Amino acid sequence: MITHRSVSLADQVFDYLENDILTGVYARGEILTEGKISEKLGVSRTPVREALRRLEQEHLIEESGKGMLVVGISPEDADNIYEIRERIEGLAAALATRNASNEELVRLGEILDLQEFYLGRDDAEKIKSMDNDFHREVYRLSGSAVYYDTLMPLHKKIQKFRKSAIQDPDRAASSVAEHRRILQTMTARDEAAAEEAMVDHIRMAREHLRKQLGPSEDAK
Secondary structure (H helix, E strand, C coil): CCCCCCCCCHHHHHHHHHHHHHHCCCCCCCCCCHHHHHHHHHCCCCCHHHHHHHHCCCCCCCEEECCCCCCCCCCCHHHHHHHHHHHHHHHHHHHHHHHCCCCHHHHHHHHHHHHHHHHCCCCHHHHHHHHHHHHHHHHCCCHHHHHHHHHHHHHHCCCHHHHHCCCCCHHHHHHHHHHHHHHHHCCCCHHEEEEEHHHHHHHHHHHHHHHHHHCCCCCC
């Protein structure tokens, strides 16, 4: 539901639609029209039009002649995103190992403790939320706005695929264990080991995605 907060209506509509596209509420191939969205959200067409234009710039939708066609994030897109993350996220972990204070690493550990708690309760939504927090904190602790601003949107764009992975109990447990290894290397102030642990974590996530999709999966 759209509220009349200080954030512009166009920003709210954009956030709402982006989330629904990235989580699969709007399926790939679905048509979005200004009129239907305007009616659904209870706003005028002007902020909807602006939000749709921004979504098109993000390559999440495209003009079809009948309305805006949902493109979303295809399996190929997700694989490319994992490849990019595999190449640069380890560097962010190494920087975070160098720059984080002891207190900040304790806070990172508390996030991981919560993720392990929710793993024990088989709460996929909370596990994913803590996964978001863990990676966001590593990006922040890198001390680099460039790394943060590059990695956060990539992490967000594959949330549908990440949620699917976390719903696999074996992968969820492996992911949390990989986070624990990352934290241990960071706490030891071993930058090279932290980089390697993060790269291994992203590589394992990418391999799991490929196994999920199978050899016949296409980009529909």
